[in-house]
Amino acid sequence: MSLYLQILVFSAILPCLLSFDKKVRFYRKWKALFPSIIIAGSIYLTADIIFVKHGIWGFNASYHSGIVLLGLPLEEWLFFIVIPYASVFIHYVVVYYFPKLVTGNLFIRVFTVILILLLLGVVVLNYEKAYTSFNFGLLIVVLIIALFDKSGLLNRYSFSFLFILIPFFIVNSILTGTFIPGEVVWYNDQEILGIRIHTVPVEDIGYAFSLILMNLLITNNFQKLSYFRE
Numbered sequence: 001m002s003l004y005l006q007i008l009v010f011s012a013i014l015p016c017l018l019s020f021d022k023k024v025r026f027y028r029k030w031k032a033l034f035p036s037i038i039i040a041g042s043i044y045l046t047a048d049i050i051f052v053k054h055g056i057w058g059f060n061a062s063y064h065s066g067i068v069l070l071g072l073p074l075e076e077w078l079f080f081i082v083i084p085y086a087s088v089f090i091h092y093v094v095v096y097y098f099p100k101l102v103t104g105n106l107f108i109r110v111f112t113v114i115l116i117l118l119l120l121g122v123v124v125l126n127y128e129k130a131y132t133s134f135n136f137g138l139l140i141v142v143l144i145i146a147l148f149d150k151s152g153l154l155n156r157y158s159f160s161f162l163f164i165l166i167p168f169f170i171v172n173s174i175l176t177g178t179f180i181p182g183e184v185v186w187y188n189d190q191e192i193l194g195i196r197i198h199t200v201p202v203e204d205i206g207y208a209f210s211l212i213l214m215n216l217l218i219t220n221n222f223q224k225l226s227y228f229r230e
Helices: 003-018 026-053 074-097 105-125 130-147 153-175 203-223
Strands: 057-059 185-187
Touching: 003 074, 003 153, 026 057, 026 074, 026 130, 026 203, 074 153, 074 203, 105 130, 105 153, 130 153, 130 203, 153 203
Parallel strands: none
Antiparallel strands: 057 185
16 A cells, blocks of 8 residues: 555544544535535646646655556545545534634634735735645635635634644645655645745645635535535
């Protein structure tokens, strides 16, 4: 089993086993969650395919299965199922067990607007860096949509993301070369800001934030429809 696939398997084990926990009952959200994963994943996978084609990033064949579709290894396709599933699971666990971890409406709105403006500035000043522009540009769009969401999702996600970031950072650290010789995923340094936390490009924090928030927003909207309700 390839290293990349091992990482995904270990990422999926606990969330899958605990999905049937009698308190959280995460399995009841599957009907709305899985279509959301497909919709959100299609956006990121499309960009992924373009990035690989143009050398913006790529994959070390030593660490994946060798099964490649449209330039992406099988593990990369699975990434956009496993990681959103595990991350959304963590979000709902945090919401259930820590219901008081909620940001005030005024604070989260002001903070989000400031963040959007800062990200916009970074994109404008670094428009020639494809990975930076895509990640932060998409994050801006998702944050704007979240501002108009009336479910209070952003108020809770601002806290749950801190929990999600821990396993996400561990996974991404390994993928980008921490603890292993070389890296599973390599980045073209000309297409990123060059700011890294250990081996993880700072853009990947925005990548994680927008990917999971998009999944949650779509899931929430599906759950408003009678067919997708728990």
